[in-house]
Each structure stands twice: as structure tokens, then as C-alpha cells.
Amino acid sequence: MMEKFIPGLGKLRKNSLHFSLLLLLNSIVLASIPVTNNPILGGIAVVDFTTQHPNPKAFYNKIPLYVQPIKDQHWQVLIGIPLQEKPGKKTLIVEDFSTQRFYFEVIDYNYDEQHITLKNDKKKYLNPNLQHLDRINKERLILSEARKTFSKPALSKGHFIRPVKGITTSPFGLRRFYNGQARRAHTGLDYAGDMNTPILSAADGKVLLTGHFFFNGKTVFIDHGQGLISVYIHMNKIAVKQNQMIKQGEIIGTVGQTGRTTGAHLHWGVYLNQVSVNPNLLLKKNEI
């Protein structure tokens, strides 16, 4: 057994050298975020371009975009497409040594409807009183400022991971009705989770915002750089502080039912160029 085992070890070492070379190669490739072009409403358009410029910038509707190097002079722009965007031909502006225009096509998508019933004290989320409205307006400003954050450099790479393991109870993009009244579409994914299940950061980043908001309840925003931001809402406990650097998979808090919810779950959202996009587009296929 020993004799067979020792040559095996030798082989293993050779393999592990091979393996670390592979890892090294992988890390070069994965210095970017792998996204497949999916230019539907609520999706991400991926546009490739080449330039010799060391730091090209890109804009859609005048909003700065996520730009990532692929290899050599090959770059890629990720464009979050608003759910309410008009389908058709769109213009992307790239600024390197001059201003270049690229065109891409936004494709229509018809998301399903979802009807939700709010009962008892949760009805305040449907018909907020004056005091609540005052709070909602103040919070709307804070949340929209956070969403406009565009920091450099990019803070994460590779695929995102699921923040909790539970099944998806509400997919992205549903057209929502509360007690029969139309409201904003569902701008994230809902994962089932028992109260106090740990929530993991989907990727490396920096805590941009924490707080307890009227609709969102206890909330954490994580900045991944260049306008890519993940949000975690309806939490029970928040375990991180603003400006804290976070690693992928680190616990940021626990599942709860604060804010406009009908039960304990995690709502996970992703912003890209200030637009809510389907978070599934950043996960490995087998994690969806």
C-alpha cells in the first residue's frame, strides 16, 4: 500500500503544480465578472470593444457604466437595462482617445403578474399615513443617492454567489399588485429563509449603506465598484457597518421580515448603472 501511495503523492504534487497554474490562468480570466449578453428589460447587455486607452469610460443615458478589461486591448461594457425601457436600438457612448458610438438592441420581455394580499398592520404599506409619507420621501432620497454611487476601481471579480440557500419564492421582474392595486415591479429575487438564517455577501465589496427603512426594513447595500451594487432587504439583524470591506461569503446579517413583507425571506437585488437587473445573471448557472 505504502509503495503505491508514495508514487501517488508524487503524481499528486505534479498535479497540484498543474492545478495552481490553472488557478493562475483562471484568476487572470476571472479578473472580470462573467456575464452573458442578455439585453432584455431588466437584463444586462454586454458590448465588447478594443482600445489602446488604459482607462476607457462608457455611458448609457449619460450614466457611467461598468467597464472591464478582458485581455490585451480587449474591453467589455456591462449595461443594466431598465425594466421600463422602450425596446429597440440604443446608443452606447465609449470615451477613450475620442468619443465612439456603439449600438445595441433592447429586447422586450413580458414578466408575469403577482398578486399579494397585505393584512392587518401590514396594510400601512399600502396606504401610508402622512407621517409615513414624510419618512418615505426622506428615505427615497437616501436610497437613490446610494444607488448613484460610482466608485473605482472594481472591488469584485468572478461570479457572484447566492446570499442564502433557500428556494426562490418570487423571481425578478414580476408585475406586482398589492390588494388589487398596481405597484412597482419586483426588482430583485426573494429567497425563502427561516428567521435568523445567516445572509452572505454575494461578492467582495464595501458596505455602502445600512439602515432601517419603511418599505425595505433592515437593509444593507454593498458596493462592488463601478455602479455594481448588491442590496439585501427585510433583514432581522445587520452584522456590518458602513465603509466596512467585505469578502464574498462573509455574513452580513440574518433573514427577517422587517418592512413590507408577508413573511420571513431575503429580498436580494442588484443595481448596475442605477438600474435593477436580474441578480441571476451574475450567478453560475448551477446556483440559480
Ligand SMILES: [Zn+2]
Ligand atoms: Zn422581494
